[in-house]
Amino acid sequence: MEFSRFTGKTLEEALQAAAADKECSVEELAYTVTEEKAGFLGIGRTVEVEVWCEKDVRTFIRDYIQTYFENAGLDGTTEIEQDKDGFYRITVDTANNAILIGRAGKSLQAFNRLVKSAVSAQFRKRIRLLIDVNGYKQDRYEKLTRMAIRQARDVRRTKVDAVLDPMPADERKVIHNALADMKDISTKSEGEGAARRLHILYTPGKETE
Template sequence: MNTLIVSGKTIEEAVQKGLTELQTTKDQVTVQVLEQPSRGLFGLFGVRPAKVELTRITTKPAAVPVEAPSQSSDASSNHVAVSVDEQGEETAHSSNAKALSKEQGVEEAKKFVYDVAESMGLHIEITVDKRKDHLLFDIAGSDLGLIIGRRGQTLDSLQYLTNLVANRYSDQHLRITLDAEDFRARRKETLEALAERLANKAIRTRKEVMLEPMPPQERKIIHAKLQDHAKIKTYSKGEEPNRRIVISLKS
């Protein structure tokens, strides 16, 4: 038997079943994914199995060596050339596999956000914008306040889950930021204005001002806004999720 089609809850499980039945190892077969496992709302549980096809690699006959003088530089260089070529082909194949895996991670993340929006009765469109250190999923549609939530809490939770799904399907680490109705920029302006107002209060009262608990990305905005202030310093205290910023006078 040289070809076998098997199913499993995940692609990895299906492949392992096939390898066991063929009594071989993964480097001795080629794997073709015929069907992806179906996913529930959060992309974490399969309701339809994965299906893969395993084909045993036929071993090619060894090449007959060409006689050459043992000290011949030409023979040595030919051997090196073949090795480099094979290594280059293997490296190219590996890079291509990673690129495909990263693309799959992005697509699975998009599907996940679409599924969540549909479950909320929303019709949305997602534009993917590649930034320097992350991917921006810009969500457009109506009634996006449901996705944003109070002070962006729903959007932040959805962003967290989206990153989990993306990295489950990618060999390369992905960092995805979700935005809707330019909420991230508007929230940054609000936090920077808050930082200035509370810094002035600390100067006026000469007392420390403690902010309410904030997620790390929002605390970062406050710290960055006041880091060069001539009279004010900031620090964080407490444990997540109740960690908060303290604004105080410099000594």
């Protein structure tokens, strides 16, 4: 994907042209000045900028996933939503869900990392995203929540902390949130990378709001 380039006599003029073309506000644009010519005695001065906006990120993600499908001989459709914190939630509907998800979701984790790395490199900033395939993640979150509550009740009864299997950040967050308001229970994550685990801790005296 190539970024759009716009030229104006001033930076403001170039950005206004970009905003009009992309049908967004100037504040929504991200840009890099690629060329600036001073002109002679100020005459003929031009500024060229390389510009992208949120819509371009969506287009890149959708095209990247579609190209991946085509190269792998898979089919599928993609829907993308962005929440107020700039997090992209990507829903993939495909008949090849077993291939994309893999055992215990390992293939889906790898695919998520691949797309995240590609889009972050393209736009030269950290892009946060999560891919779900045929509702797998939502089902997984519900199962993890039920499991975590059972474990937390055991921890509170036995007063012995529990350590869960390694899991990705989004799944740890689901458990953190599920147990946040449980009396005498707290959670923390320890470890690095794929080995990072969540601990359910007996915390006597912790009060809920």
